[in-house]
Amino acid sequence: MxxxxxxxxxxxxxxxxxxxxxxxxxxxxxxxxxxxxxxxxxxxxxxxxxxxxxxxxxxxxxxxxxxxxxxxxxxxxxxxxxxxxxxxxxxxxxxxxxxxxxxxxxxxxxxxxxxxxxxxxxxxxxxxGAPIFEHSKIPFIADGLASKQEFHEVLYALPIETPATHDSWIGVVSMGNPHAVQVVGDIESAMVQEEGKSIEKNPVFPNRVNAGYMQVLNRNAIKLRVFERGAGETLACGTGACAAVVSGIRRGMLDSPVTVSTLGGDLQIAWGGITNEVAHPVIMTGPxxxxxxxxxxx
Incomplete structure (x- = not known):
């Protein structure tokens, strides 16, 4: 009863x-x-x-x-x-x-x-809305991580233990949720499943993080796979697409607008960059x- x-x-x-x-x-x-x-x-x-x-x-x-x-x-x-x-x-x-x-x-x-x-x-x-780069608001703890400047983006060496210990150079940005974006040469062979969970739960991200893998095709097109926190790899991630394009533009690799090809289909992402230290909003269009x-x- x-x-x-x-x-x-x-x-x-x-x-x-x-x-x-x-x-x-x-x-x-x-x-x-x-x-x-x-x-x-x-x-x-x-x-x-x-x-x-x-x-x-x-x-x-x-x-x-x-x-x-x-x-x-x-x-x-x-x-x-x-x-x-x-x-x-x-x-x-x-x-x-x-x-x-x-x-x-x-x-x-x-x-x-x-x-x-x-x-x-x-x-x-x-x-x-505008991307967020302030570490306390992402949140992201960069203390102790090696870093390097690439155009306007600061990349951080994130230690990865799976499948073999190595560093992944990531750009970190929030689109209202945290993202760690890395560039790979071939999206098909990227170790999304093997590394994604380790990145998601790395203690430098107190609220966990979405792990993005971006292959640059040309200045207006990328391929993207994302291991989402709490869900694993998904066929597409809208905030992940926005974060990847923002990171790619800041690294000097991309020009807006960008076609983002995911496993589930294409998204169009436009971002006007930063003017007078104020970030423009990111515009996403898709099905x-x-x-x-x-x-x-x-």
């Missing part, structure tokens, strides 16, 4: 942005209070649940300059600050579900408000696809 009484149904929509897949839940018209980390994990499990890289919650805004609020939970059940591909799916969900007719929308995330615009061709444009809708019990 108790197990029956404690069971409740949730309506959901399964979506993806360039292969980065999400469970999207309407927290305005249904009660999502009290859901535990373990329950988020079960929903995201690909064999025992719906399956997703992240779970997105649509909620009422808590500040007057936003239309909605959205929260993000990784597949491990932990809440995170930002998700670029998820933000595009968010605006597509809100418009398709009739929750708003506004276009563009202003959406509240953990530390800022994003501006999201749906285009007639189905692409969604997101003003991701947002609804896969199916359903109902599940927790």
């Amino acid at each position: 108790n197990s029956v009484q404690s069971t409740r149904k949730l309506r959901f929509t399964k979506m993806h942005g360039a292969g980065n897949d999400f469970i999207v839940l309407n927290g305005i018209d249904q009660d999502l209070s009290g859901v535990t980390r373990e329950q988020w994990q079960k929903l995201a499990h690909r064999q025992l649940g719906i399956g997703a890289d992240q779970i997105l919650l649509v909620e009422k805004a808590t500040r007057p300059d936003a239309d909605f609020r959205y929260r993000i939970f990784n597949a491990d059940g932990g809440e995170v600050e930002q998700c670029g591909n998820g933000s595009r799916c968010f605006v597509r969900f809100v418009l398709d579900q009739g929750l708003s007719t506004k276009n563009p929308l202003r959406v509240e995330v953990a530390h800022t408000v994003l501006t999201l615009k749906s285009h007639e061709d189905g692409q969604v444009e997101v003003d991701m 947002a696809i609804t896969v199916f809708e359903g109902e599940t019990s927790i």
Whole structure:
């Protein structure tokens, strides 16, 4: 009897942005209070649940300059600050579900408000805000790490123990969530799975980090793979694409705009750099696809 009484149904929509897949839940018209980390994990499990890289919650805004609020939970059940591909799916969900007719929308995330615009061709444009380089705000502890200057970017030698001890030279940036970006010669042979978890949990990143591997094709095109904290390697990472382009421009390797080819599809990233010591916002454009809708019990 108790197990029956404690069971409740949730309506959901399964979506993806360039292969980065999400469970999207309407927290305005249904009660999502009290859901535990373990329950988020079960929903995201690909064999025992719906399956997703992240779970997105649509909620009422808590500040007057936003239309909605959205929260993000990784597949491990932990809440995170930002998700670029998820933000595009968010605006597509809100418009398709009739929750708003506004276009563009202003959406509240953990530390800022994003501006999201749906285009007639189905692409969604997101003003991701300005990148963050201040170590305390990423957060990143550089003490004791070797460093070198490459154009406008400072790179740090991050010790990696898997599969053999070596240093990876990384650029560090936050897009509302932390990223460690390294350049590789061949994206196919990059040791994303072998090294990603070690980088993600390196103690120099107190809140863990997303590990990005970037292959530069030309000054306006890269290939990218990302090992996301709490999710492992995903088919695409929107904030990872933004971080990689920012790092590449600061290293003198790239010019805006940049086509970012991920395992799941292409994203367009534009960044105007830094003017008078003020960083311009990063603009991301890409797809947002609804896969199916359903109902599940927790």
